[in-house]
Amino acid sequence: MWVFLFLALITTLVPNDTFARSIRITSNVPRNQKLLLSRDLQLLKTLSVENPDSKLLEIMHTDAVDSGKLEGWLEDRVQYVVGESFKFNEALFIAEPSYSYENLNDVPVFEKATKHTGGNSSAKVIMSNIGVSAYFKGKEQHTLSGLKIPGVDDVRMTSPRVGVVQIGEGLFYLFEKRLPKSPQDSMAKSLARLSTLFHEARHSDGHGKSLGFFHAVCPEGHHLAGYSACDRNLNGPYTVGALVQQLMTESCDTCSVEEKEVLRLNYLDSFGRVIQETSSVDWDDRPEGSR
Amino acid sequence: MKKTGWIIFLSVVVIVFWRYESKKMKRLSFVPILKQIGIGSAPMKDRPETTQPSPPDRPLDESEFQNFAYRTLNLLPKKSEFKELNAEQVHEMPDLLWRAGIELGKIAKILHDQPALAHRGLAFYEACAGEAEYPTPVRALCVANYRDLSARSKVSSEDFMRTLPVDVRVLSNRIPQDSSAKR
Numbered sequence A: 001m002w003v004f005l006f007l008a009l010i011t012t013l014v015p016n017d018t019f020a021r022s023i024r025i026t027s028n029v030p031r032n033q034k035l036l037l038s039r040d041l042q043l044l045k046t047l048s049v050e051n052p053d054s055k056l057l058e059i060m061h062t063d064a065v066d067s068g069k070l071e072g073w074l075e076d077r078v079q080y081v082v083g084e085s086f087k088f089n090e091a092l093f094i095a096e097p098s099y100s101y102e103n104l105n106d107v108p109v110f111e112k113a114t115k116h117t118g119g120n121s122s123a124k125v126i127m128s129n130i131g132v133s134a135y136f137k138g139k140e141q142h143t144l145s146g147l148k149i150p151g152v153d154d155v156r157m158t159s160p161r162v163g164v165v166q167i168g169e170g171l172f173y174l175f176e177k178r179l180p181k182s183p184q185d186s187m188a189k190s191l192a193r194l195s196t197l198f199h200e201a202r203h204s205d206g207h208g209k210s211l212g213f214f215h216a217v218c219p220e221g222h223h224l225a226g227y228s229a230c231d232r233n234l235n236g237p238y239t240v241g242a243l244v245q246q247l248m249t250e251s252c253d254t255c256s257v258e259e260k261e262v263l264r265l266n267y268l269d270s271f272g273r274v275i276q277e278t279s280s281v282d283w284d285d286r287p288e289g290s291r
Numbered sequence B: 001m002k003k004t005g006w007i008i009f010l011s012v013v014v015i016v017f018w019r020y021e022s023k024k025m026k027r028l029s030f031v032p033i034l035k036q037i038g039i040g041s042a043p044m045k046d047r048p049e050t051t052q053p054s055p056p057d058r059p060l061d062e063s064e065f066q067n068f069a070y071r072t073l074n075l076l077p078k079k080s081e082f083k084e085l086n087a088e089q090v091h092e093m094p095d096l097l098w099r100a101g102i103e104l105g106k107i108a109k110i111l112h113d114q115p116a117l118a119h120r121g122l123a124f125y126e127a128c129a130g131e132a133e134y135p136t137p138v139r140a141l142c143v144a145n146y147r148d149l150s151a152r153s154k155v156s157s158e159d160f161m162r163t164l165p166v167d168v169r170v171l172s173n174r175i176p177q178d179s180s181a182k183r
């Protein structure tokens, strides 16, 4: 009895993110964002879909999208969600001055964007996979990177699959404008946020040249021609985000006609960023390193 | 006298503190208002008018729908408008397309609520799908709606579909055919 009470007391005293599910929404994520994102993730636990796209099954290395499957795929690629106040450069440290990497000289080729996408200092963070950036920086310098994650100890970036994603106000308030009639906790907004999370999760995959599934420059004739905003493979982040959004949108019974139209355009936009050329193939999705 | 002095002093402190707090509250409540008008989001360079009010909450007659549809076609973004975006605007669907989705959602809702306007809807989707200046995802969404609406209206869509570029048609097939529209 006393042991039980003691354990219950300890559970209430320890910060939330310590006992949370595998995806830890860390202590610097504002409470309202944490609540919405937790609710979004909760949806995935119960989602079970009949007749999913065969490409999605192939990408997820499964033969059915039954309950918990999508959540499990995500958890393998995202472990920590940090908030907008997280400063990457301040949190990054060298965990080991010398580290041996597999495929040390086999690295992604970055396509040079011809459109210059100057940064906008006033833009809000939506979501970004900072884990792959930290891992790649270490690999470039032959050191092992580490990240100081709020509420968690120092995390060694032994693989992009350690999975660190930064979210910001943009993820919540931009969708406020983009689905203006829908409340923040509506299914439509949850689906839009989740498909962004699946896109980012895919950046935790890849091996050698495919490491991070980095984006390619959109070809001439595309509305984003010259920007680094397309994929030159058939199983990258835009395909994953689109397939997940398509699956969830088309099985959403509570989404209105208007919401579905916006969500459909969103997944068509993602599918439309997959460069369709004969050289486009599936990239090696085995992860590098281990977590 | 000493006691009165203290009372006056404390009153002044309370008033000053109260005024400071109320000013602070005004400043704080101003922040969400700034956000409402878009400060902090990546700003749009042009196009002051990118949305139109929702249609009235009553059935539209044909000419009202036509006017609404005509304004919508003018609001949909052209490919040339995507040339000056920032990095933050291109990794995800740009706002230009979100707004296009909102406008197309209004049309879809009217046609859903008023099946009698289907023939006008077909003309709208034909104009949208056939406009080469619109980005492919916008055209593809219009094609999928044209396909489903023509099937529900028992109108053949094949001749029109043949006039469309392959990439637009292929992308439109990503939207599953409306089960109620299947023939």
Ligand SMILES: [Zn+2]
Residues within 6 Å of the ligand: A199, A200, A203, A215, A237, B091
């Ligand atoms: Zn990406």
